[in-house]
Amino acid sequence: MHYFWKTCYFSLPAQRGILSGVLTALIYLLSPFALAASEDTYYDVQYKVQLKPGDDQAQVRIRLVGEALPSQLTLHLNPERHSEVNGENVTVEGTEATWKPEPGSAEVAYQFKIDEKKTSGRFDSLMTDKWTILRSDKLIPPISARAPKSLQSRATLEVDAPDDWNVLAPYNKSEAGIFHLIDPGRSFIRPKGWMIAGRIGSRQDVIDGTDTVIAGPLDKGLRRQDTLAFLGWTLPELKKVFPEFPKKLLIVMAGDPMWRGGLSGTRSLFMHADRPLISGNRTSSMLHELIHVGTGIHGDKESDWIVEGIAEYYSLQTLRRTGGISERRYNEALEDLAEWGEESPNLLVKRSSGPITARATVVLSEVDLAIQQSSNGERSLDNVVTALAAERGEVTLEKFRTLVEDAAGAPVPQLERTFLTGKKKP
Numbered sequence: 001m002h003y004f005w006k007t008c009y010f011s012l013p014a015q016r017g018i019l020s021g022v023l024t025a026l027i028y029l030l031s032p033f034a035l036a037a038s039e040d041t042y043y044d045v046q047y048k049v050q051l052k053p054g055d056d057q058a059q060v061r062i063r064l065v066g067e068a069l070p071s072q073l074t075l076h077l078n079p080e081r082h083s084e085v086n087g088e089n090v091t092v093e094g095t096e097a098t099w100k101p102e103p104g105s106a107e108v109a110y111q112f113k114i115d116e117k118k119t120s121g122r123f124d125s126l127m128t129d130k131w132t133i134l135r136s137d138k139l140i141p142p143i144s145a146r147a148p149k150s151l152q153s154r155a156t157l158e159v160d161a162p163d164d165w166n167v168l169a170p171y172n173k174s175e176a177g178i179f180h181l182i183d184p185g186r187s188f189i190r191p192k193g194w195m196i197a198g199r200i201g202s203r204q205d206v207i208d209g210t211d212t213v214i215a216g217p218l219d220k221g222l223r224r225q226d227t228l229a230f231l232g233w234t235l236p237e238l239k240k241v242f243p244e245f246p247k248k249l250l251i252v253m254a255g256d257p258m259w260r261g262g263l264s265g266t267r268s269l270f271m272h273a274d275r276p277l278i279s280g281n282r283t284s285s286m287l288h289e290l291i292h293v294g295t296g297i298h299g300d301k302e303s304d305w306i307v308e309g310i311a312e313y314y315s316l317q318t319l320r321r322t323g324g325i326s327e328r329r330y331n332e333a334l335e336d337l338a339e340w341g342e343e344s345p346n347l348l349v350k351r352s353s354g355p356i357t358a359r360a361t362v363v364l365s366e367v368d369l370a371i372q373q374s375s376n377g378e379r380s381l382d383n384v385v386t387a388l389a390a391e392r393g394e395v396t397l398e399k400f401r402t403l404v405e406d407a408a409g410a411p412v413p414q415l416e417r418t419f420l421t422g423k424k425k426p
Contacts, residue, residue, distance in 0.1 A: 050161075083111050139195070195252075226277065252271075295307070337361050
């Protein structure tokens with residue numbers, strides 16, 4: 001056998017080359033060089049924020065520590081909110097700050113304007129003398145890092161606030177009050193989602209595996225326990241469709257002068273205290289924003305209707321499936337939305353709101369029915385949105401149509417452009 005092996009090896013040049021390559025590769029993979037190359041190198045990113053009651057200028061420092069650091073970081077600034085950027089090897093041009101940190105440790109500092117009004121004149125970010133509510137991914141601007149793939153970050157967030165203030169964010173917090181940040185799939189980690197600090201009250205429970213916190217300023221008549229009970233009833237059903245729902249959820253609530261609506265964020269959302277858990281038209285702003293949290297998707301320039309339609313349709317579906325509304329009231333809600341949607345027949349626009357979202361909801365109910373009928377009840381729109389939520393990221397009409405037709409096993413006329421723009425019926 002040994003002689004036969006040698007004969008075959010040396011008489012066939014092709015096999016000889018293949019086996020030689022395999023042996024070389026095995027030797028390399030088992031060598032210390034390969035083992036070292038396969039290991040990630042880590043550095044620390046320390047975000048430190050100072051908050052002072054009544055002062056809407058937060059002081060922010062970003063410190064990097066490690067033997068190896070990214071060769072360059074670019075901070076994408078909002079000039080109306082980020083100012084006085086300074087640090088060694090930092091240059092600011094227009095809306096970008098370029099930072100070339102030296103290995104060991106490096107730091108950049110700036111000021112962030114907290115107060116921000118929406119066009120309605122109400123705030124979606126505000127500092128008072130008793131509390132502040134803001135988005136941490138606005139506080140820390142988007143940052144792109146130039147570094148090898150093997151160089152990975154570990155990140156923490158520390159908030160310096162008065163001793164009688166509590167600080168909450170959608171992350172685990174140590175006994176020392178330091179948040180340990182996560183951002184799956186990103187090599188450079190920065191904080192994301194809503195944050196509340198101040199003299200606040202909260203209610204907390206683990207609902208179907210999700211550590212849920214409802215928080216808001218003290219003495220404002222907030223329905224923290226009601227909201228927690230509502231989620232205990234609806235969140236388990238919602239998670240059947242969106243199994244990638246985060247393990248940690250922060251819901252921030254406040255009254256005027258905050259914006260009178262709901263806004264979702266990473267593992268978190270804001271909801272005005274006066275918004276009902278279920279509106280008179282049988283929709284739920286709370287569930288709508290929770291579905292945004294669960295999907296993590298956004299549309300391109302013509303597909304926002306898909307994102308908003310999914311959120312509204314599944315807010316209705318979740319209530320129907322849990323018995324929150326009857327089948328009759330569910331159908332009445334769709335009829336009302338269909339009537340409202342006639343005001344804006346074209347769905348292929350950049351932003352979906354009001355009547356556009358109403359028509360999108362009805363279209364998705366028709367798409368859901370088409371999938372169920374074509375697949376003999378084996379599949380539904382649930383399969384499509386579960387797949388979208390697993391991928392997260394951007395949704396396009398073509399991507400959505402492909403997933404729908406794969407589920408239905410046939411074309412779905414409700415997704416033809418002529419129908420979506422209101423030019424013809426399916």
